[in-house]
Amino acid sequence: MPDEIILRIAHMMIDELKLEDVTAETFDPDIDLIDEVGIDSMDLATIALIIRDEYGIRIDEDDYPKLTTIRLLAGYIEEKLKTAQENN
Amino acid sequence: MKTVSSLLNDDWNERYRRISRLNIRSSIYDVTDHCNLRCKGCFFFSSNEHKAAKEETDIKKWKAFIEREIERGVNLAILIGGEPTLCMDRVEAFYRRLPTFCATNGLIKVPRERLPHMMVGISIWGDEKTEKTLRGKDTFALSSKNYEGDPHAYYLYTITPKQIGKTEPVIKKIRDVGLKVHMQLLSNDEKVDGFSWRPEELKDIRMEMDDMLDKYQDTVISSRYYHEIITTGKMLGRSFGWAECPSVTEPLDNREPRPRRLINFIRWASDLKIMHRCCTSETRDCTTCKDGAAHMSWVMVNKRMHMNSARDLQNWIEVCEMFAKLYQFIPW
Numbered sequence: 001m002p003d004e005i006i007l008r009i010a011h012m013m014i015d016e017l018k019l020e021d022v023t024a025e026t027f028d029p030d031i032d033l034i035d036e037v038g039i040d041s042m043d044l045a046t047i048a049l050i051i052r053d054e055y056g057i058r059i060d061e062d063d064y065p066k067l068t069t070i071r072l073l074a075g076y077i078e079e080k081l082k083t084a085q086e087n088n
Numbered sequence: 089m090k091t092v093s094s095l096l097n098d099d100w101n102e103r104y105r106r107i108s109r110l111n112i113r114s115s116i117y118d119v120t121d122h123c124n125l126r127c128k129g130c131f132f133f134s135s136n137e138h139k140a141a142k143e144e145t146d147i148k149k150w151k152a153f154i155e156r157e158i159e160r161g162v163n164l165a166i167l168i169g170g171e172p173t174l175c176m177d178r179v180e181a182f183y184r185r186l187p188t189f190c191a192t193n194g195l196i197k198v199p200r201e202r203l204p205h206m207m208v209g210i211s212i213w214g215d216e217k218t219e220k221t222l223r224g225k226d227t228f229a230l231s232s233k234n235y236e237g238d239p240h241a242y243y244l245y246t247i248t249p250k251q252i253g254k255t256e257p258v259i260k261k262i263r264d265v266g267l268k269v270h271m272q273l274l275s276n277d278e279k280v281d282g283f284s285w286r287p288e289e290l291k292d293i294r295m296e297m298d299d300m301l302d303k304y305q306d307t308v309i310s311s312r313y314y315h316e317i318i319t320t321g322k323m324l325g326r327s328f329g330w331a332e333c334p335s336v337t338e339p340l341d342n343r344e345p346r347p348r349r350l351i352n353f354i355r356w357a358s359d360l361k362i363m364h365r366c367c368t369s370e371t372r373d374c375t376t377c378k379d380g381a382a383h384m385s386w387v388m389v390n391k392r393m394h395m396n397s398a399r400d401l402q403n404w405i406e407v408c409e410m411f412a413k414l415y416q417f418i419p420w
Contacts, residue, residue, distance in 0.1 A: 017392065022089035035105055036091040038392045038401075042351055061161065065109075 005074040012050050013070070017043050029071040051077060056084070095398045100405065107408040108391070110417050114164040115157065116355040116367055118143075119172035119179060125193050127213070127223040134277040135369035138170065141359035150181050153360045158185060161352050164415055166381075167191065170358070173198060179206075189415050191244070193223075194231025200238075207416045208241040210267075213274070214251045215258055222248070222280065228261065237266035242309065242414070244380075248274040249289045250282065252296060259300050263307040270309045270414055271297055272380030273318055277372055285378070294319040309420070311410050313403035318383045321375070324393055324400070328382075330374040334389045335367040335382040348389040384411045 010024035017039065033039040041064055048059040051073075057080045059067070067073045092104055121138040123130075132138055144150060157165070165186045172179050173196040182188045183206045190198065194210035213219055216226045235241040243262045247255060255271075262269045273293070276284040285293075297315040301308045321328040334349040340363055341349065355364040364370065368379050387394075387407040394404035412418045 019089055027089075031091070034108055036093060037089070038092055038108075038395050040108070040389075040391050041111055042348060042389065043392075045351065065111075 005077055006070055008054070009047070009051075009070045009073050009077075012047055013037075013039075016046055016050065027070065029074070030069050032068050033070070034068060047073075055081065057081065090395050092395070092401070095395065095401050100398075100402055103405050103409065104401070106418070107405055107412060110408075110412060112164050112412075112415070112417065113161050113352050114166055114350065114415075115162045115353055116166045116168055117182070118169060118356065118358040118364075119167050120170035120175045121358055122174055123169060123171040123193075124174065124195055125171070125223055125225070125227070128280050129222060129274055129276055129278050129283065131275070131277045131369035131372060132168070132170065135371040137357070137364065137369060140364070141357035141362045143358035144360045147177050147181060149360065150178050154181055154185050163187060164189065166415075171196070176202075179203065187416065193227050194234055195227060197234035205240055205416075207414075208235065208238070209244045209270075209414070210235060210241060211246065212243050212258065212262075212269075213246045214248055215254055218248055218250050221250075222283075232261070232265045232267075235265075235267060240416070242268040242270060245269050245271045246274050247271055247293060247297075248276075248283050249285055249293075252289060252292050255296055255300055256303075259304050259307060263304060268307055268309050268420060270380070270410075271300070271315075273378035275368070275372055275376060275378045277369060285376070290319040309410055309413050311403070311406040313387070314380075314384060314407050314410060317387060317407075318378060318380060323386060323390070324396075328374075328377070328386060332386060333366065333374060333377070333382055334385045335379070337363045337365055339363060340365055350385055350389065381411075 006029045007024050010027035013019060014022060014024060031037060044064050052058055055077055057077055067076055093101055096104060121143045126133060165182045165188045167179055167182060167188060167190045171193060172190050173192050179190055180202055183203050189207045189209060191209045198206065198208055210231050212228055213222050219226045245258060259269055274283060294315050298312050301310050301312065317323050326332060331343065332347050335353060336349060337354045338352055355367055357364060367382055368377060384407055387404060388411060391404055394400040409418065413420055
């Protein structure tokens with residue numbers, strides 16, 4: 001499940017942010033999105049909207065600073081999905 | 089994929105990291121509809137924005153409004169007017185709760201015992217003659233007395249076409265009173281004869297601004313890239329204008345396609361209810377807008393566009409640093 005999410009987020013980033021010279025498969029899930037890829041909070045807000053639509057999960061803007069890699073984002077989604085399942 | 093560390097050496101990388109994590113969320117507030125000057129070309133009066141709303145006078149309502157703005161995520165209040173210092177209680181209410189910048193003509197001194205660290209941007213439109221022509225008086229004579237040596241104040245020099253070849257004495261006199269200066273260009277909203285920019289004048293002033301930055305590095309807060317952007321209206325092949333401007337009030341922004349923009353940005357009228365379209369006047373032609381902050385923001389919101397080469401990314405960093413200095417997020 002986390003690997004699937006990682007791959008899906010990588011696809012989202014490449015498609016939505018028009019990242020070049022990288023594929024979902026070659027996108028390092030541990031690369032720092034802000035310090036290295038140059039993503040900013042507007043980019044993150046865009047990705048957060050797609051995640052909301054696909055997974056039904058809302059990412060608080062206050063959480064953006066800690067979601068610095070694709071792996072961390074995937075872990076955040078997984079955690080929220082688990083919590084949602086437990087509550088149902 | 090190009091990465092930051094593949095483009096920058098260690099020094100630039102450090103500067104990048106410092107600046108890219110600031111996450112500034114600004115909004116602009118008309119503090120009052122009144123002013124103690126009536127400058128020709130002031131967008132606020134030329135577009136009748138002073139009549140757009142009946143200003144709120146109840147300080148409790150201002151304080152409640154500021155709390156709502158904090159809740160909305162604003163972390164930088166930019167106070168404009170009219171002349172904000174005519175309503176010091178409102179200015180102080182912002183300052184007590186938020187990082188605050190106050191634009192002023194400098195004729196009234198901000199009481200530093202009440203607002204010790206608030207950044208003040210003092211407007212100046214040129215030499216004595218131009219100031220008298222456009223503003224009715226030489227404001228520098230008084231504003232420089234009020235703010236001499238103030239570490240939390242700088243001059244915002246709005247350069248007009250009449251100032252070509254004459255900026256150096258203005259910058260020198262600002263330096264001599266121990267203050268910094270940032271330059272922007274007049275958008276001739278009232279079509280005062282001879283004060284609209286022609287292409288060759290923009291080329292000349294760009295060179296002059298570069299020259300002033302090189303010569304007065306301790307006084308001028310600017311960057312060459314900013315000079316290029318504001319004088320050409322072009323950024324990496326794109327043109328500034330309505331379709332690109334980042335400083336449009338978010339709830340009124342129905343542009344498609346949606347450009348990269350300032351998140352949560354609103355410019356509020358002084359009734360605390362009406363929102364203005366953008367950071368400047370609605371009547372201004374966006375293709376000739378020379379607003380300095382809008383052009384800086386245009387660069388800042390387009391970071392990844394500047395990740396094609398080391399020089400482009402360094403340009404982006406320099407503009408961000410300039411903005412952060414002007415609003416006191418990093419030291420001079």
